[in-house]
Amino acid sequence: MIGWLQDILHANAVAEAPARVNPLPTVKPPVSARAEQGETLAKQLALVIDLNVCVGCHACVTSCKQWNTSGSAGPLADEKPYGANPTGTFFNRVQTYEAGTFPGTDTIHFPKSCLHCEDPPCVPVCPTGASYKRKEDGIVLVDYDKCIGCKYCAWACPYGAREIDEERQVMTKCTLCVDRIYDEHLPKEDRKPACVSACPTGARLFGDVKDPNSEVSIAIRERGGYSLMPEWETNPANQYLPRRITAVVDDSSVGDKK
């Protein structure tokens, strides 16, 4: 009784950080505040995806699934995993595109997860306040205990980044491994998202895009980082590094070499 009264009174004020995987309670997770709509944050964690080196191995997909299905928030649904039409909840997908016309085609592997928009359209539409953007690091999260599974946030995301968990019937999405990156029980080198640790080619960079000297900011600045669907002005925090164009060597020029 008191619990839900408190929820009504403090709906906008405070949201608990999601439960951490590691149960050892030595360091309390910081209570995270919600960013207001349109608020400029001092820190914004994000991924930068290097399309030059992604080889489409799906290691980020499986490592993401492994980490997030093993967490205290409960397993991510897998329905009919050995059936003809297996389906399940994933926070990260690697897609493949082909550019150009044969034979001069380019195959581009394209990982896609929540972009943690700086102006996330999914957050204000949430009727319960379960969806929110953290003030301290800009991560967009869903409080699974408050979600009513109305799916409106998924409709409000142009990127298709959110997936409902068909077993728990709540909306789920990439958390940027918020239960990992701050975990002081992990060795320092492991305090990054599972997908970043798993990538064998280093195609996934992780850091604060608001810090001009961070690895991600430098990569975006020096290598032409871009955002997806800029036409909707969502200001995605995650950015992509475009393929560097290498000159096409055609057959005639090969023969002419002196």
Next chain:
Amino acid sequence: MNPAFSVVIFTTIAGAAQGLVVTLALALLAGMPLGGSFVSTALIIAEVMLLIGLGASFGHLGRPERAWRAVLMWRTSWLSREVIVLPVFMGIVALWWIALRMGVDTVLLPMAAIMVAGLLWYCTAMIYACLRFVQEWAQPLTRVNFTLIGLSSGLILATALAALAGETGLVQVVGPHALWVTLAAWAARMLALRHNAALKHKSTLQSATGIKAPQLVQKSMGMSAGSFNTREFFHGRTLAMLKQVKLAFIVLCFFLPAVLALWGIASGSVLAWVLAVLVQVPGLIAERWFFFAQAKHPQNLYYQVVS
């Protein structure tokens, strides 16, 4: 989008109930002599329809037991606003009914009912119209259509109920309004269809991926079978079926009810109005189904090819 039946039922049935209540309220405010038992029966019908709509809307929730939480974010969310306004409207209808039973004659409740019904149409439509990247919905006509279609169905229902109850005075006054509002709703819906047919979607595979090549195709969406993204955002029907549904709702929701209304006005036939209601119900469902199915969500660009 893949139309959710719960939402289709909720928006059509609540829209018609709002139209019915608005019709009664306007008739009373205009000083029409109405039988008290007719008004209270009609209000009960409207309230039952709203309850069915409310029940259907719960069907869209994964966690219906937490539905009360949906009132919290009214500052930013149109869905939250709708969740607040719907029970307020139901409360006003119930109060009005109680006032009638107790013999209290007040203009305040009918006036409040009209205002809150309008607000509810606005909130319901804005849930869709505020999603700027679903371009089929993000246009002013969405609000116009939700209101006019709700009014049209409510007016036709009110006239049919009045005809059945022998309230010929009401039939003679409301009948013509039912006809012209239905024609207006038809015109507005056709304008929306024209707008959508001429629509140029802002997002392309190039803007979605940032890959500049003019020739760009997806080879794999990253999984071998479906996901939430392929189930929720694709209706999975053929274009031919979509065309048939469009034709069906133009005929059933607007054309035939208008013809039957004309017949009803000209002949005073009760059957005409009852038929108009019976014909319009599947038309309303087809119209709302099409409203959802026609919307192309930009996320679909990322989910085109299984391999």
